[in-house]
Amino acid sequence: MRKVTHIKDLKPQTTDTVIGTGTTIEGKLQSNASIRVDGTVRGDIECKGDLYIGETAVLHSNVRASNIYHAGKIHGTVTTGGTLFVSDSGKIYGDLDVAKIQIAEGAVFEGTIIMKTEDGKAATQQQKTDRVKAVR
Numbered sequence: 001m002r003k004v005t006h007i008k009d010l011k012p013q014t015t016d017t018v019i020g021t022g023t024t025i026e027g028k029l030q031s032n033a034s035i036r037v038d039g040t041v042r043g044d045i046e047c048k049g050d051l052y053i054g055e056t057a058v059l060h061s062n063v064r065a066s067n068i069y070h071a072g073k074i075h076g077t078v079t080t081g082g083t084l085f086v087s088d089s090g091k092i093y094g095d096l097d098v099a100k101i102q103i104a105e106g107a108v109f110e111g112t113i114i115m116k117t118e119d120g121k122a123a124t125q126q127q128k129t130d131r132v133k134a135v136r
Helices: none
Strands: 017-019 024-026 029-031 035-037 040-042 045-047 051-053 058-060 063-065 068-070 073-075 078-086 091-093 096-103 108-110 113-116 122-126
Touching: 035 045
Parallel strands: 017 035, 024 040, 029 045, 035 051, 040 058, 045 063, 051 068, 058 073, 063 078, 068 078, 073 091, 078 096, 091 108, 096 113
Antiparallel strands: 113 122
């Protein structure tokens, strides 16, 4: 697993679809490949590849992808069977249903986390009212 602290560390040429800064999309987005979002999306996103969310991106969406690299803002549920990487500029306002998570110091999260084991059973659940201790 690679450590992602800035979305700039990622290579945009590895994505098949790019939604650029200044672009707004309303409606459901589905892709069998990877997507990079730097604009605004209002509507659910389902991606069989990886989803890259840039620092300028604002999503009012429920998102689902293999792995998610996040540096912008998400208002909605985030689901991945892989890993959710949240950079220091990432903000999530909604629930997480993930297998693995990596959050950089400075990121913002408001919601509930459900982490599932490989067999699909919920391993832990963290409520937003509970205190999370930083691991150093």
